Amino acid sequence: MTRVSEGLSIENLTVFSHLLRQQGLSVGISETMDATRVIELIGLEDKNAVRQALSAIYAKSKSQQRIFRETFDRYFVGEEIRRRQLDQKKKEREEQQKRLREAEEELQYNGKPLELNSETKEAYANLSRAEREQLMRYLEFSTDNKRRSPFNQRFMQKIIQQRLMLDDHYLPGSGSEEMQGEPEDLLEKNLSDITDEEVPHVIALINRLVRQLNGSISREYRRSGKSGRLDFRKTIHESLRTGGSFYRLRYKKRRRSKKRMLLLCDVSGSMLKFSQFAIQFIKSMSDVAESSETFLFSEDVKKVSRFVTGNMKAFEEHVKESGLWGKGTDIGGAIEKMTQLRPLPFNGSTVLIILSDTKTVNTKKAEDQIKNASARVKKIIWMNPIPESKWANMKSVTAFKPYCSMLDCSTLNNLARACARLSSGQL
């Protein structure tokens, strides 16, 4: 075993690097080699210094720093602490076993053990004595009914589980053990995982991001002017001042024209929340488009007014009343119906923005319609709430991508960046 320093080996660092990789950090061999050098330089006496030094090498963002610190603290603990932790875990395991045995003895009906799954037994075992007695009384009361005879095990199990859930104790899938992160964490949280309680924080963050984006876009520096093509007419005109010598070259500048924008929002069930967030972004950003129209779709397509899209609550109510919510998704049908509208809602200068996860019935028809639409509008931009890493496995993404610019909008940060690109004319 190659020793870097007392108590730490390259093997240890390699395992640590592997753990970080499992936590989602991008760690390669060069990081491990750098870590080895750093340990040689600063030694191991000061744990905080080692932690900070390794953090500078391994973690490349604020959220990665937090993951790194948690992993480091779990992995590099002193011998004494590790022994204490092991003792503590052993003790906890023994206590838990004892509680489970007691629970199994108690969870009987007519002298027969109840057939409950291990999670329910564990949840029962973790209750206090008073709570367990209360639950058993409830159980007896609920089943002391001759009509329920013969005894039904599944019914009993259901009663216990329901009662435990009512008491808000942990059961698998109840979500009560979810850790509450910092509000800033919402920026990188998958939009589909945002809970109703987090929505107000998300709205506040969207407002803040929009104000920041609007500010940063208006602060942008003038382009250097040399990235465009040479402007011959202006260069020749300028050369008249220097006797025909092309002393000053003039370049064509890229013009930023405001776009005519058409939003097509998928509001079928799970997509509603994403569409709400995305519309807030797009609509709140000044300078994005000189005119815009919004259509909602699921199995059908409907136009919505500017007033409705400007308010998240009104938007949600409108969608739920429109009959579009909770239906399936038919992207091809929605585009087809839009093309039949008169006057046509788009033309050659329109940027069509589709807010959808690409999941649709009849992918072939949708592909044909998107292809057809791409030839009739200036550009199609697809804001997709599914992370880019999963696109390779999605047939619908593969089918639609050749006809549009597809952007990963799976998090608030990604959504903000996509809108910034949209607003600055990079798309």
Add this chain to the structure above:
Amino acid sequence: MNTEIENLKRMLDEQRYIYDEELIITLFVALKLERPLLIEGAAGVGKTEVAKVMARALGRELVRLQCYEGMDETKALYEWNYQKQLLTIQVKMGTGEVETSELTGSLFGEEYLLERPLLRSIRSPEPVVLLIDEIDKADEEFEAFLLELLSEFQVTIPELGTIKSRTSPFVVLTSNSVRPLSDALKRRCAYLYIDYPTVEKEVRIIRARLPGIDTSLAVQVAEAVKYLRESDKVVKKPSIAETLDWISALTTLGIKSLDEKAAESTIGFVLKNYEDIEGILDDEGFRRTLN
């Protein structure tokens, strides 16, 4: 404690720079591994200042490249002095002194090369501190162009060939996270995130930068600024420089204590948005932080 780390601390102390252990260790790692240091954090937390202080502490020249959207290598690396080349052609061709082939060959020499910050830092005979400020404002293409420079400390100019760095510059990149930087760039750098300072650290900064300031006023201002930074009503969060401006304004007006009246008359030194000022002056929590 490592003597080299102690030396680094001493050098920063001499510059009257207030630091924490996190910054020192990260600077030490970047210097020792000869890695560029990428600093992220909100605007105004002192990211650029780190490069300036390091230049003074190490006794090196600070070469600064301010990034912006649309920046290309002619502004960052080098450019041929087109006007000078044109004049040379006209003068020499007019006198008939030189052959055409000889003339065109000489036009791409040192004499006509305009060094921009990146090339200057690489060709400098003495090691420099290279500050690439607000890299997130530059385009992704420019970021890719930087990779060769940051990993090998060398650049390639078609007419001159590959130029290798004579000395190793200490490179500091700053970013306000306007857009995410590429993994390739991040992997080449040591990373530091600077958050807004704690009240205690900000008081130390105030006292270091404005000696003679009343400590109780410094604490009051630092606490009020902390409240402003944490408030949802303030979009443009005050920077450390704005804290210093605010306390300087209060001192100039002879104000000894930060009360509501003093805050109302000087709030423009710390908040720069009308909406922010309007929102915060009506805020009950902010009033409570004042005397």
